[in-house]
Amino acid sequence: MSSVFFMLTMGLYFVSTVCYLAYLLRRAETLSKVSLGITAVGFATHTVALVARMTDTAQAQLPTFHEALSFFSWMLILVFLAVEFRRQLHVLGSFIVPLALVSLVTAAAFRSDEASSLQPVFKTLWVHVTLSMLGTVGFAVAFVAGVMYLIQDGLLKSKRFNVLYAKLPALDYLDHLNQQSIVMGFPLLTLGIISGAFSAEIVRGTYVNWNPEQTWAMVTWGFYFAVLVGRLTIGWRAKRAAYLTIIGFAGVILTLIGVVLKSHGSVS
Amino acid sequence: MHVIVVGLSHKTAPVEIREKLAVPESRLREALSRLCSYPGVREGLLLSTCNRVEVYAVVEELETGYGRVQEFLADTHLSLSSEHLTPHLYWHAGDRAIGHLFRVASSLDSMIVGESQILGQIKDAFEVALTHKASGLLLNKIVKKAISVAKRVRTETKIAETAVSVSYAAVELAKKIFSNLTEKTVLLIGAGEMAKLAARHLIANGVRQVRITTRNFQHGLELAQRFNGTAVPFEDYKTELAGADIVLVSTGASHYLVTADDVQRAMRQRMSRPMFLIDISVPRNIDPAVRPIDDAFLFDIDDLHMRVEQNREDRLREAAKAEQMVVEEVAVLGQWLQSLEVTPTIVALRSRTEELKRREVDKILARLAHLSSEDRAAVEALASAIVNKMVHGTMVTLKAEAKSSSGATYVDAARRFFNLEETPAVYPTGQSDVPELPDENIAGNGIGRLPEESLVPHTSKEQGRRVS
Known part of the structure; x- marks a missing residue:
């Protein structure tokens, strides 16, 4: 059952992405309502798919890359719906929904219904994956806010007052969104890494073995730590923060690719 | 009965004329009662802002109505004569007058298209007209519609979203x-x-x-x-x-x-x-x-x-959309106004009753096949007599009140009582597009089938609001 709902969700997010991208180019506001409706339905089917998947794979017990990405996509939409609900920031959908779609399509590529062949695994691994993914959601939102910031900044600087200019919110709000996302994402990632170390200790007997994936994770962590401290102490905000969070998210993506290459579909 | 507007605005008159004609708030009441005291002027509304002075009125005769309102305008300032004013005035009647009000309310006629002040000014003018009972059934409906059209324009277009200074x-x-x-x-x-x-x-x-x-x-x-x-x-x-x-x-x-x-x-x-x-x-x-x-x-x-400059262009683009909305809304209101005409109402009433009688008679005659042709004629005559006597009072009243100030109110009520609401103004007799109702309900308690709301004439609602 989960795969039906999963495919349905993918279809809905695809349509919603198309609508949201069209919304960027058009003056009319009605398209945002349509897109939001489709996204909300997609979110509902996604929730069903996730729950069904969890009951399906309860025996397998190993969080796979597929599940991690699907969960990431789900959280991303949840955050978007929350922000949209509070701030009516329709244009955010034009950036977040495509990202959620990409992540879901990637998840689909790694979907496997056979039980994992690795050794039986422990609850800590679920905690590790969940926390890391929540942290990643924070960075993803910061990334989106950064991209939107740079676009709006560019439009203001070049005095191109087009449709996009009208739809994007004020610069300082985007900067605020960027900051909030990192402030929330960073502690979650930190906890994710700590729980990951514990899992590694249980599975392999060592907390850290500095494989490329772990190294990248630590580099990413250090980078975001610097971004956060820089913002709070020496004013790395606005345009600089936007650039940094975009670079940081690229690091996150590389880490995830590392995870995939290493474990062929399972996270450890 | 005609809805008219006579006035001038920044588009037709220089400020020297506008400022003379402008009626300060303190004198609005007096001006309105003067306007309504002209014979043939049934309802009136005076809109006076720094960019326009306009009189909306419901008059009995179009030409004399124009004349009266122009006279009224010329009288507002001692130094103005009708001849002075004429080159600056515009006159509209019927749909064009209503369309004009809709455009003004939606700020399509403003100096700065899309500015929001004008709607408040119209609301104020309407408020004054209501309190002094200068506005009645027609203007109430038209002005309320104008306000809702303006709101629609505001929410559905981006006419007012951008800066123009x-x-x-x-x-x-x-x-x-x-x-x-x-x-x-x-x-x-x-x-x-x-x-x-x-x-x-x-x-x-x-x-x-x-x-x-x-x-x-x-x-x-x-x-x-x-x-x-x-x-x-x-x-x-x-x-x-x-x-x-x-x-x-x-x-x-x-x-x-x-x-x-x-x-x-x-x-x-x-x-x-x-x-x-x-x-x-x-x-x-x-x-x-x-x-x-x-x-x-x-x-x-x-x-x-x-x-x-960009914003101005945007506004003009949005204004084109708004104009379309105004046209649509005028058409809707036009239908309602047309239904308030006495003659089409009497025609509709006659054909409605004729239709009912025809059906009932045919039905009973089909069952009484043994009747002689004289008897049939008698049955038919009986039916006609009852139906005609039933509606006679209504017809007479409608005709008598047609020229009175409450004519429209009677027409509105008659249309509701006899369920003529949805029928076209001029009803072709003997056509079968009469809404099909079960026969026994028409003969029996047909009234009981009317939706509750339609038993309450419009006017009582309007008047209720006017008192409050």
């Missing part, structure tokens, strides 16, 4: 940099008229901290008092930069007062908090080399003008 364009831009202006500080360097206006707009939009520096410190102090701000000595303006989120420069200086170095220094101190610089001076007072500096956004007078 240079000073307001500054506010619009500021809002794309700062989401909340309340915590922001404005620094005013020099005090040209446009800068003062922009500062006033910014304050109206929430800015609380205003710092003012002018070459003449005394002048600065006076301004500070007016803006509830702080005056700072002119020598200090460079050090003030770092604390300012919005810098408005307009001095008569012929050189750059604010250089790229100054801004760079300020930005370092501000730790990259964005800064919005507006240079309204000609020649410019802020070095254009400031532009590439990160997080500093410089706009000069040309940029603001360009923004305003």
Whole structure:
């Protein structure tokens, strides 16, 4: 059952992405309502798919890359719906929904219904994956806010007052969104890494073995730590923060690719 | 009965004429009762703003109605005669008058298309007309519709969303940099008229901290008092930069007062908090080399003008959509108005009753096949007599009241009582597109089938509101 709902969700997010991208180019506001409706339905089917998947794979017990990405996509939409609900920031959908779609399509590529062949695994691994993914959601939102910031900044600087200019919110709000996302994402990632170390200790007997994936994770962590401290102490905000969070998210993506290459579909 | 408008606006009359014709609020009541005292003027509404003076009225005869209203306008000011006024006036009746009101209310006829004041002014004028009972069934419906059309235009088009003055364009831009202006500080360097206006707009939009520096410190102090701000000595303006989120420069200086170095220094101190610089001076007072500096956004007078020009184009594009809406809405209201005409109502009533009688008679005659042709004629005559007597009173009243001030009210009621609401104004007799109702209900308690609301005539609602 989960795969039906999963495919349905993918279809809905695809349509919603198309609508949201069209919304960027058009003056009319009605398209945002349509897109939001489709996204909300997609979110509902996604929730069903996730729950069904969890009951399906309860025996397998190993969080796979597929599940991690699907969960990431789900959280991303949840955050978007929350922000949209509070701030009516329709244009955010034009950036977040495509990202959620990409992540879901990637998840689909790694979907496997056979039980994992690795050794039986422990609850800590679920905690590790969940926390890391929540942290990643924070960075993803910061990334989106950064991209939107740079676009709006560019439009203001070049005095191109087009449709996009009208739809994007004020610069300082985007900067605020960027900051909030990192402030929330960073502690979650930190906890994710700590729980990951514990899992590694249980599975392999060592907390850290500095494989490329772990190294990248630590580099990413250090980078975001610097971004956060820089913002709070020496004013790395606005345009600089936007650039940094975009670079940081690229690091996150590389880490995830590392995870995939290493474990062929399972996270450890 | 005709709905008309006679008036003049910024498009047809210079301010010298408009100001003479304008009716101050204190004299509105007197003016309205004078208007309604003219014979043949049933309802009236007087809209007097600085850009237009218009009389909306419901009159019995079109030509004399125009004449009366024009007379009324000429009488509002001693020095004006009808001949003076005529070249500046416009006259519209029926759908065109209604369309005109819709356009005015939607700010399509305003000097600045899309400005929002006019709707409030119409509401006020309507309020006055209501309290003095100058507005009745027709104008009530039309003005209320105009207000709802204006709201529709406002929500469904972007006609009012953009800034159309240079000073307001500054506010619009500021809002794309700062989401909340309340915590922001404005620094005013020099005090040209446009800068003062922009500062006033910014304050109206929430800015609380205003710092003012002018070459003449005394002048600065006076301004500070007016803006509830702080005056700072002119020598200090460079050090003030770092604390300012919005810098408005307009001095008569012929050189750059604010250089790229100054801004760079300020930005370092501000730790990259964005800064919005507006240079309204000609020649410019802020070095254009400031532009590439990160997080500093410089706009000069040309940029603001360009923004305003773009907005104007946007508004005109939106106005085209709004015009379409007005046309649609006028058509809807036109149908309602047409239904209030006496003659079509009598025709509809006659054909409705004729239709009912026909059906009932045919049905009973089909069963009584043994009747002789005289008996059949008698049955038919009986049916006709009953039906005609039943509606006779209504017809007579409608005809008698057709010319009275409450004619429309009677027509409205008759249409509701006899369920003529949905039928076309001129009803072709003997056609089968009468709504099919079960026969026994028509013969029996047909009235009981009417929706509850339709038993309450419109007018009682309108009047109820008028009293309250």
